[in-house]
Amino acid sequence: MTDTRFGLDRSATLGALALDGGGTLAQVQIAYETYGTLNADASNAILVAHALTGDQHLASAHPRTGKPGWWARMVGSGKPIDTDRWFVVCSNVIGSCMGSSGPASIDPATGRPYGMAFPVITIRDMVRAQEMLIDHLGIDTLAAVVGGSMGGMQALSWAATFPQRVRACVVLASAARHSAQNIAFHEVGRQAIMADPKWRGGAYYDVGDPPTAGLAVARMAAHITYLSEAGLTEKFGRKLQGRDAKTFGFDADFQVESYLRHQGIAFTDRFDANSYLYITRALDYFDLAEEHGGHLAGAFRGTATRFCLVSFDTDWLYPTAESRSIVHALNAAGARASFVELSSPYGHDAFLLDSPELDRVMTGFLEAVR
Amino acid sequence: MTDTRFGLDRSATLGALALDGGGTLAQVQIAYETYGTLNADASNAILVAHALTGDQHLASAHPRTGKPGWWARMVGSGKPIDTDRWFVVCSNVIGSCMGSSGPASIDPATGRPYGMAFPVITIRDMVRAQEMLIDHLGIDTLAAVVGGSMGGMQALSWAATFPQRVRACVVLASAARHSAQNIAFHEVGRQAIMADPKWRGGAYYDVGDPPTAGLAVARMAAHITYLSEAGLTEKFGRKLQGRDAKTFGFDADFQVESYLRHQGIAFTDRFDANSYLYITRALDYFDLAEEHGGHLAGAFRGTATRFCLVSFDTDWLYPTAESRSIVHALNAAGARASFVELSSPYGHDAFLLDSPELDRVMTGFLEAVR
Numbered sequence: 001m002t003d004t005r006f007g008l009d010r011s012a013t014l015g016a017l018a019l020d021g022g023g024t025l026a027q028v029q030i031a032y033e034t035y036g037t038l039n040a041d042a043s044n045a046i047l048v049a050h051a052l053t054g055d056q057h058l059a060s061a062h063p064r065t066g067k068p069g070w071w072a073r074m075v076g077s078g079k080p081i082d083t084d085r086w087f088v089v090c091s092n093v094i095g096s097c098m099g100s101s102g103p104a105s106i107d108p109a110t111g112r113p114y115g116m117a118f119p120v121i122t123i124r125d126m127v128r129a130q131e132m133l134i135d136h137l138g139i140d141t142l143a144a145v146v147g148g149s150m151g152g153m154q155a156l157s158w159a160a161t162f163p164q165r166v167r168a169c170v171v172l173a174s175a176a177r178h179s180a181q182n183i184a185f186h187e188v189g190r191q192a193i194m195a196d197p198k199w200r201g202g203a204y205y206d207v208g209d210p211p212t213a214g215l216a217v218a219r220m221a222a223h224i225t226y227l228s229e230a231g232l233t234e235k236f237g238r239k240l241q242g243r244d245a246k247t248f249g250f251d252a253d254f255q256v257e258s259y260l261r262h263q264g265i266a267f268t269d270r271f272d273a274n275s276y277l278y279i280t281r282a283l284d285y286f287d288l289a290e291e292h293g294g295h296l297a298g299a300f301r302g303t304a305t306r307f308c309l310v311s312f313d314t315d316w317l318y319p320t321a322e323s324r325s326i327v328h329a330l331n332a333a334g335a336r337a338s339f340v341e342l343s344s345p346y347g348h349d350a351f352l353l354d355s356p357e358l359d360r361v362m363t364g365f366l367e368a369v370r
Numbered sequence: 371m372t373d374t375r376f377g378l379d380r381s382a383t384l385g386a387l388a389l390d391g392g393g394t395l396a397q398v399q400i401a402y403e404t405y406g407t408l409n410a411d412a413s414n415a416i417l418v419a420h421a422l423t424g425d426q427h428l429a430s431a432h433p434r435t436g437k438p439g440w441w442a443r444m445v446g447s448g449k450p451i452d453t454d455r456w457f458v459v460c461s462n463v464i465g466s467c468m469g470s471s472g473p474a475s476i477d478p479a480t481g482r483p484y485g486m487a488f489p490v491i492t493i494r495d496m497v498r499a500q501e502m503l504i505d506h507l508g509i510d511t512l513a514a515v516v517g518g519s520m521g522g523m524q525a526l527s528w529a530a531t532f533p534q535r536v537r538a539c540v541v542l543a544s545a546a547r548h549s550a551q552n553i554a555f556h557e558v559g560r561q562a563i564m565a566d567p568k569w570r571g572g573a574y575y576d577v578g579d580p581p582t583a584g585l586a587v588a589r590m591a592a593h594i595t596y597l598s599e600a601g602l603t604e605k606f607g608r609k610l611q612g613r614d615a616k617t618f619g620f621d622a623d624f625q626v627e628s629y630l631r632h633q634g635i636a637f638t639d640r641f642d643a644n645s646y647l648y649i650t651r652a653l654d655y656f657d658l659a660e661e662h663g664g665h666l667a668g669a670f671r672g673t674a675t676r677f678c679l680v681s682f683d684t685d686w687l688y689p690t691a692e693s694r695s696i697v698h699a700l701n702a703a704g705a706r707a708s709f710v711e712l713s714s715p716y717g718h719d720a721f722l723l724d725s726p727e728l729d730r731v732m733t734g735f736l737e738a739v740r
Contacts, residue, residue, distance in 0.1 A: 020618075021616075021618030022618065116620070119618070120618040120619060120620075177608065178608070179599065179602070179603055179608075180599075180602035180603050180605070180606040180607055180608065180624075180626045181594065181597075181599045181602045181603070183608070183624050183626050183627060184590075184594045184602060184626050184627075184630055185594060187590070187622075187624075187626070187627045187630055187631070188587060188590045188591045188594070188630070190620065191586070191587050191590060191631065191634070192562055192565075192587045194620075195562075195566065195583035195584065195586070195587055196565065197567060213565035214565065216561070216565070217558060217561050217562045217565055217587065220554075220557070220558045220561060221558045221591050224551065224554045224555060224558070227551075229549065229550075229551045229686075229689075232549070232550035232551045232554065233549055233550050233551070235550070236550040237550055238547065238548070238549075238550065238553070238657060238660075246391075246655060248390075248391030248392065248489070248490040249490060250486070250490075250560065250564075250647065250651065252557075253654075254550075254553050254557075254654065256550045256553050256554050256557070257553060257554075257557045260554055260557055260558070261557070261561065264561070277620065281620065284623075284624065285616060287608060290608075316599075316686075319599075
């Protein structure tokens with residue numbers, strides 16, 4: 001049934017999707033990749049959910065940057081998410097800009113890009129669109145949904161929204177709600193984009209001159225939150241950029257300045273400013289307890305899904321306390337849950353980086369699921 | 371000798387100042403306020419040094435905002451820095467925008483505002499300008515230099531640069547160097563300002579349309595670092611702004627968004643964007659150890675100055691570890707130093723807020739100095 005080429009890039013045109021905000025997307029487009037082979041009873045499918053600025057290019061080269069897939073170290077033949085065993089699906093979330101329906105898509109009502117006429121979406125809306133994709137692929141039950149950061153929120157939302165369709169749930173470096181500080185950092189990013197005159201109220205697609213300066217500042221601010229203070233000190237400290245002494249000017253004197261500027265500018269080559277607005281909004285709106293009468297345990301009552309949670313000790317974006325509160329709720333709901341805090345100098349980004357401990361956790365948990 | 375009116379607003383035109391960066395400011399202008407009365411032997415003078423966006427309006431109303439002075443709770447008759455006993459001086463740092471020489475000042479070479487032709491300055495340059503002011507006021511030795519945040523860096527730089535002229539040094543919520551993370555946050559703010567087309571390479575003074583959007587974003591990003599995650603959660607959590615439900619739009623739905631936007635916009639009424647660039651640069655360049663052959667203790671060898679350091683447990687901008695490393699250096703240098711970490715939910719800003727413990731530390735230390 002499924003093409004077995006590695007990293008098969010696909011797109012599906014699905015039906016209408018009713019949104020949490022009240023509107024409807026008339027026709028959902030989902031760009032996705034698959035890896036491995038779906039078995040005869042369609043029981044070996046794993047959905048990997050990506051983070052804020054991630055995409056479906058999980059383990060094969062990104063078409064714009066040429067860089068390896070964002071989780072190539074985790075997903076592949078003989079890797080912790082072993083594509084010799086599992087049929088792995090990764091889809092671009094709605095609201096994003098890599099082929100799934102988002103603000104750059106054509107609004108059928110006008111024949112022009114949505115821009116800010118695109119409806120505000122939620123994490124649960126992303127998950128509902130993924131469920132439509134899973135139907136489309138002929139998969140009834142996912143062996144697992146796996147994700148870090150915003151991907152972990154999608155995994156939690158999957159387990160809460162479609163408990164019959166997900167046997168296991170892996171949640172890395174994530175949270176069940178956005179804190180005031182999380183919202184505050186995102187608001188800085190949004191204001192940076194909206195302050196750029198080239199943003200033009202979101203209607204910049206036809207002009208060919210997008211708000212890259214604002215988007216770069218947004219990315220710089222966010223990027224700091226992905227790294228730990230200790231990690232920044234270890235990597236950069238106060239080292240100067242290719243010179244022996246301070247210039248007493250405003251060029252990038254320090255390596256950390258140069259690094260951040262590069263991160264900001266490079267990001268604008270691969271990401272759409274409006275998508276950044278919509279996805280950060282979805283993150284800020286995320287509060288799984290609120291969706292269940294204020295009680296996080298209510299999201300998981302009676303579930304048969306097995307959970308695996310991992311946090312990192314230097315992650316200050318979604319600190320260990322957030323994972324712990326999820327585990328407490330899972331315990332209260334009587335769910336099967338394992339939890340480990342791993343040590344890493346790399347802060348929030350640790351879940352994307354080489355970590356033999358994380359590999360062992362992932363391998364062991366998926367083996368138990370199988 | 372000195373006018374005894376409370377909060378006397380003054381300005382002094384001083385001589386030339388040779389700068390760390392190699393240039394010279396031909397004529398240093400310093401705006402300052404004084405409180406209390408200088409005694410006959412000029413032995414009761416305390417210099418209070420302000421933080422990044424502070425000013426000389428220490429304990430009297432700000433002329434633009436009408437708000438009370440930024441440390442009115444600490445400085446006044448019967449307060450911990452008791453103006454019945456002490457002659458208190460607070461001067462606007464060079465580089466700033468409240469009357470001291472800065473990028474908005476007239477460049478004598480051109481007859482027009484300096485803009486980015488203003489020389490890059492250092493914390494030590496600020497302190498050297500203050501020393502000229504102290505000479506001007508007829509004060510040989512300061513009883514104390516007191517400051518929080520960047521003010522604490524000036525206090526440390528005073529003790530290291532003019533050890534004979536400062537008997538005591540109070541350093542609150544500060545550090546002896548800017549970390550990579552500190553630099554990174556400042557670089558985001560600078561890039562936000564410079565990305566604003568109204569910045570015009572710093573030459574916006576004659577246009578009458580300053581880069582307020584970029585400056586507001588810079589302030590929002592910085593403001594998050596002044597507050598603790600727990601403090602933000604306690605104050606705002608996920609509370610919505612004057613409505614019952616999410617709007618599924620991009621207005622300020624959450625109170626924390628509204629608060630941050632207000633902080634950003636209000637800041638632009640009282641602060642100059644170029645000054646923000648220059649002062650953040652001075653902070654990033656600050657590394658007291660580097661000025662003394664890489665050894666912080668070398669900055670204080672043989673000093674007779676007494677030191678009092680205070681940190682706050684939720685301050686993640688200049689965490690307790692930074693104060694502790696200063697104390698270790700002072701101990702290694704054989705200096706007299708006391709140190710306390712205070713508990714507060716308010717993060718870095720705690721030094722500006724009501725804190726009976728801080729009041730007791732300040733009162734006790736200054737009593738011992740007297």
